Amino acid sequence: NAGVTQTPKFQVLKTGQSMTLQCAQDMNHNSMYWYRQDPGMGLRLIYYSASEGTTDKGEVPNGYNVSRLNKREFSLRLESAAPSQTSVYFCASSEEGNRSYEQYFGPGTRLTVT
């Protein structure tokens, strides 16, 4: 199993450009998440999807949109990138089941907005 995969690994954007970060998991998990990681701030939840067909805002949703394309895939879109969105983005998934609350993370996408 590949686990959680993310593309691209690196991206540089100019202010105002748009892009979509892709995420896929092959563990048949119901829940998927997008986080951003900034130095000294831990991980902050951008959006999550508790199950296929549903999405909800997390702690820092402004400037982002998401799509839960199917059970496997959960994409994050930046419509008009800003320098404040320079960060490392992680996708994660989890199975809401008996004692299975831990999250499985992808390798991350390093985004720089100039």
Add this chain to the structure above:
Amino acid sequence: AQSVTQLGSHVSVSEGALVLLRCNYSSSVPPYLFWYVQYPNQGLQLLLKYTSAATLVKGINGFEAEFKKSETSFHLTKPSAHMSDAAEYFCAVSKGTGGFKTIFGAGTRLFVKA
């Protein structure tokens, strides 16, 4: 509301010395607690988790953590540090159901000196 505080953004130990990374939490309900590790340029991976069974939890790579309700703490320890333990460690708290309720601490970077 839940919150997590990790004491010390950086901890430095000598190889072979005790590792102690501190985590305090607040939660209005009995929590689920996690420690994740992040190696350079990688995503987070689960080290161990507490889900209301034994208060002393053993994880991978010789790490363990003890849940102390009276102190609202979940400190991570390892008797003897190895160079390969150098990484960033995140404490996280969850209400259990709904991983989207997982709150991550700011992280502690562990340095191991030869």
